[in-house]
Amino acid sequence: MxxxxxxxxxxxxxxxxxxxxxxxxxxxxxxxxxxxxxxxxxxxxxxxxxxxxxxxxxxxxxxxxxxxxxxxxxxxxxxxxxxxxxxxxxxxxxxxxxxxxxxxxxxxxxxxxxxxxxxxxxxxxxxxxxxxxxxxxxxxxxxxxxxxxxxxxxxxxxxxxxxxxxxxxxxxxxxxxxxxxxxxxxxxxxxxxxxxxxxxxxxDKSGHTLRIGKEAFYRQLEMPLAEAYAYTAVVMAENMKAEDAQEGICAFLEKRKPEWKDR
CATH class of the missing domain: 3.90.226.10 (2-enoyl-CoA Hydratase; Chain A, domain 1)
Incomplete structure (x- = not known):
């Protein structure tokens, strides 16, 4: 201490x-x-x-x-x-x-x-x-x-x-x-x-998205190519379930600023 x-x-x-x-x-x-x-x-x-x-x-x-x-x-x-x-x-x-x-x-x-x-x-x-x-x-x-x-x-x-x-x-x-x-x-x-x-x-980005992305970045670096793609495909599919991902897509299509919930 x-x-x-x-x-x-x-x-x-x-x-x-x-x-x-x-x-x-x-x-x-x-x-x-x-x-x-x-x-x-x-x-x-x-x-x-x-x-x-x-x-x-x-x-x-x-x-x-x-x-x-x-x-x-x-x-x-x-x-x-x-x-x-x-x-x-x-x-x-x-x-x-x-x-x-x-x-x-x-x-x-x-x-x-x-x-x-x-x-x-x-x-x-x-x-x-x-x-x-x-x-x-x-x-x-x-x-x-x-x-x-x-x-x-x-x-x-x-x-x-x-x-x-x-x-x-x-x-x-x-x-x-x-x-x-x-x-x-x-x-x-x-x-x-x-x-x-x-x-x-x-x-200014979604904190939830940043957490997912940073973890995935370092994990996939140590994987063979096919394994990295398989892993990140699962990550993206799981990411799509998040409120922030759905809010971000809607905001983009509606041409407005997203309101992040960090989840």
Whole structure:
């Protein structure tokens, strides 16, 4: 649990969009055990929050997230149990993002390295400032970015992922966009405008439909082609039973704005 007087993550919701602001800039918003626990708890809360339709993960300061807290790791060199628990917890949190029944957008300003790059890759969408940079530099310190590799290799081509993992070099925001790590790169002055315009556009959809679509997207990715089509055909047929699907079709045909019930 985190100290209630000094929360590691600040949250606020407006127009169905909940922002999770990592707020430990003096430690480069690193994913310490405490930060991971706080992030996991907040994700559980927004998963249950009916007001939240879209989540934005952002960070205060000039570093989005520098990965794990190496000072914390050094202090616990003698505890394999802690090291295992740390990486297990990080893996759990990344899966919470993927499994969250609401779209998650990373708002990236500054540097995102190692598990911080993993955090970006784990989000459904990512928008970066043109000054942002990304890396999986574990190889430079003798600790290969094996868990970040899971998210990275599922978002970019394998050769591009291997180049990042083997060289440990920083890449620019524009390069991150080229290889599919982020969706858009914009001037830092309009980063918030771009992120929240995207978030509001998504939040305007049926929450029930978004939940169905996000779950189906990730499930079908791991299936052979024929199995994926069979699965998604069932999903669509079930989706058609929803009030929102029927309302949306009627609204389209009647040329009016749909009134979502989220069911």
């Amino acid at each position: 985190t100290d209630a007087a000094e929360p590691l993550i600040h949250t606020y919701t407006e127009n169905g969009v909940t922002t999770l602001m990592l707020d430990k800039p003096e430690r480069r918003n690193s994913l310490s055990m405490a930060m991971l626990e706080a992030l996991g708890e907040v994700l559980d809360e927004v998963a249950r929050d009916d007001e939240t339709r879209v989540v934005v993960i952002a960070a205060r300061g000039n570093v989005f997230c520098a990965g794990h807290d190496l000072r914390e790791i050094r202090e616990r060199f003698d505890s394999h149990e802690f090291q295992q628990a740390l990486f297990d917890r990080c893996s759990e949190v990344m899966q919470k993002i993927v499994n969250l029944p609401k779209p998650v957008i990373a708002r990236v300003a500054g540097v995102a390295t190692a598990a911080g790059c993993q955090l970006v890759a784990s989000c459904d969408l990512a928008v970066a400032a043109d000054t942002a940079r990304f890396a999986t530099p574990g190889v430079n310190i003798g600790l290969f970015c094996s868990t970040p590799m899971v998210a990275l290799s599922r978002n970019v081509h394998r050769k591009q992922a291997m180049e990042m993992l083997l060289t440990g070099e920083l890449i620019s925001a524009s390069r991150a966009e080229e290889i599919g790590l982020v969706n858009r790169v914009v001037d830092e002055q309009i980063l918030d405008e771009t992120v929240y315009r995207m978030a509001r556009t998504i939040a």
